[in-house]
Amino acid sequence: MAAKERRITGSMLGELRNLMNPPQHVKEVGAAVAILLGDFPLADNITENISNLTDKAYTVFTKLVSDPRFVQRLGAFDCKKVTSQQLKAAKDVMRRVTAGSIKKSNNAADHLHKWVDKVMRDAGSPLN
Numbered sequence: 001m002a003a004k005e006r007r008i009t010g011s012m013l014g015e016l017r018n019l020m021n022p023p024q025h026v027k028e029v030g031a032a033v034a035i036l037l038g039d040f041p042l043a044d045n046i047t048e049n050i051s052n053l054t055d056k057a058y059t060v061f062t063k064l065v066s067d068p069r070f071v072q073r074l075g076a077f078d079c080k081k082v083t084s085q086q087l088k089a090a091k092d093v094m095r096r097v098t099a100g101s102i103k104k105s106n107n108a109a110d111h112l113h114k115w116v117d118k119v120m121r122d123a124g125s126p127l128n
Helices: 010-017 024-037 050-064 070-075 084-093 099-105 107-122
Strands: none
Touching: 010 070, 010 107, 024 050, 024 084, 024 099, 024 107, 050 084, 084 107, 099 107
Protein backbone atom coordinates (compact mmCIF):
# COMPACT_ATOMS: atom_id res chain seq x y z
CA MET A 1 0.00 0.00 0.00
CA ALA A 2 1.41 3.37 -0.97
CA ALA A 3 1.60 6.12 1.61
CA LYS A 4 0.10 9.29 0.19
CA GLU A 5 0.51 12.91 1.17
CA ARG A 6 -1.17 15.17 -1.38
CA ARG A 7 -1.44 18.32 0.69
CA ILE A 8 2.23 19.20 0.38
CA THR A 9 2.69 21.97 -2.18
CA GLY A 10 5.71 23.30 -4.00
CA SER A 11 5.55 26.55 -2.04
CA MET A 12 5.57 24.62 1.25
CA LEU A 13 8.63 22.70 0.11
CA GLY A 14 10.27 25.95 -0.98
CA GLU A 15 9.71 27.38 2.48
CA LEU A 16 11.17 24.24 4.03
CA ARG A 17 14.17 24.31 1.67
CA ASN A 18 14.91 27.92 2.52
CA LEU A 19 14.99 27.56 6.30
CA MET A 20 18.43 28.79 7.30
CA ASN A 21 18.30 27.38 10.82
CA PRO A 22 15.45 24.86 11.00
CA PRO A 23 14.01 23.89 14.38
CA GLN A 24 15.29 20.53 15.65
CA HIS A 25 11.86 18.90 15.18
CA VAL A 26 11.88 19.91 11.51
CA LYS A 27 15.35 18.37 11.10
CA GLU A 28 14.18 15.17 12.76
CA VAL A 29 11.16 14.82 10.47
CA GLY A 30 13.28 15.53 7.38
CA ALA A 31 15.87 13.01 8.51
CA ALA A 32 13.17 10.35 8.98
CA VAL A 33 11.85 11.03 5.46
CA ALA A 34 15.34 10.60 3.94
CA ILE A 35 15.87 7.40 5.92
CA LEU A 36 12.51 5.86 5.00
CA LEU A 37 12.85 6.76 1.31
CA GLY A 38 16.19 4.95 1.33
CA ASP A 39 18.20 7.95 0.17
CA PHE A 40 20.30 8.08 3.33
CA PRO A 41 22.87 5.25 3.46
CA LEU A 42 22.31 3.75 6.90
CA ALA A 43 24.99 1.11 6.47
CA ASP A 44 27.64 3.84 6.22
CA ASN A 45 26.29 5.74 9.24
CA ILE A 46 24.98 3.11 11.65
CA THR A 47 27.60 3.85 14.30
CA GLU A 48 26.71 7.56 14.43
CA ASN A 49 25.00 8.92 17.51
CA ILE A 50 21.42 10.05 16.90
CA SER A 51 22.28 13.75 16.74
CA ASN A 52 24.93 13.23 14.05
CA LEU A 53 22.69 10.77 12.22
CA THR A 54 19.86 13.33 12.22
CA ASP A 55 22.08 16.13 10.92
CA LYS A 56 23.55 13.99 8.12
CA ALA A 57 20.16 12.60 7.07
CA TYR A 58 18.63 16.10 7.14
CA THR A 59 21.33 17.28 4.73
CA VAL A 60 20.25 14.51 2.34
CA PHE A 61 16.61 15.52 2.87
CA THR A 62 17.30 19.14 1.83
CA LYS A 63 18.52 17.82 -1.52
CA LEU A 64 15.49 15.52 -1.87
CA VAL A 65 12.97 18.36 -1.56
CA SER A 66 14.65 20.08 -4.52
CA ASP A 67 13.62 17.20 -6.77
CA PRO A 68 10.48 18.18 -8.73
CA ARG A 69 9.26 14.57 -8.32
CA PHE A 70 9.62 14.56 -4.52
CA VAL A 71 5.87 14.70 -3.78
CA GLN A 72 5.25 11.98 -6.38
CA ARG A 73 7.84 9.79 -4.68
CA LEU A 74 6.01 10.19 -1.39
CA GLY A 75 2.69 9.28 -2.99
CA ALA A 76 4.07 6.23 -4.78
CA PHE A 77 6.10 4.97 -1.83
CA ASP A 78 5.72 1.26 -1.04
CA CYS A 79 5.77 0.78 2.73
CA LYS A 80 6.50 -2.91 2.29
CA LYS A 81 10.01 -2.07 1.11
CA VAL A 82 11.02 -0.40 4.38
CA THR A 83 13.63 -2.43 6.23
CA SER A 84 13.70 -3.05 9.97
CA GLN A 85 16.92 -1.02 10.10
CA GLN A 86 15.18 1.95 8.43
CA LEU A 87 12.21 1.66 10.81
CA LYS A 88 14.49 1.64 13.86
CA ALA A 89 16.58 4.58 12.63
CA ALA A 90 13.52 6.65 11.70
CA LYS A 91 11.93 5.93 15.06
CA ASP A 92 15.16 6.87 16.85
CA VAL A 93 15.45 10.25 15.12
CA MET A 94 11.74 10.94 15.68
CA ARG A 95 11.79 10.04 19.38
CA ARG A 96 11.16 13.62 20.58
CA VAL A 97 8.78 14.75 17.84
CA THR A 98 5.09 15.00 18.62
CA ALA A 99 2.27 16.06 16.35
CA GLY A 100 1.82 19.18 18.48
CA SER A 101 5.49 20.18 18.44
CA ILE A 102 5.89 19.81 14.70
CA LYS A 103 2.61 21.55 13.85
CA LYS A 104 3.91 24.66 15.63
CA SER A 105 7.25 24.51 13.80
CA ASN A 106 6.45 24.34 10.09
CA ASN A 107 3.41 23.52 7.94
CA ALA A 108 5.27 21.37 5.39
CA ALA A 109 7.10 19.50 8.17
CA ASP A 110 3.72 18.82 9.79
CA HIS A 111 2.48 17.19 6.58
CA LEU A 112 5.70 15.19 6.27
CA HIS A 113 5.34 14.07 9.90
CA LYS A 114 1.92 12.66 8.97
CA TRP A 115 3.52 10.84 6.02
CA VAL A 116 6.24 9.38 8.27
CA ASP A 117 3.62 8.32 10.82
CA LYS A 118 1.55 6.59 8.12
CA VAL A 119 4.57 4.80 6.66
CA MET A 120 5.64 3.61 10.10
CA ARG A 121 2.13 2.35 10.92
CA ASP A 122 1.72 0.65 7.54
CA ALA A 123 5.15 -0.97 7.95
CA GLY A 124 4.12 -2.32 11.35
CA SER A 125 6.12 0.00 13.60
CA PRO A 126 3.94 2.94 14.70
CA LEU A 127 5.68 6.01 16.12
CA ASN A 128 3.56 5.98 19.28
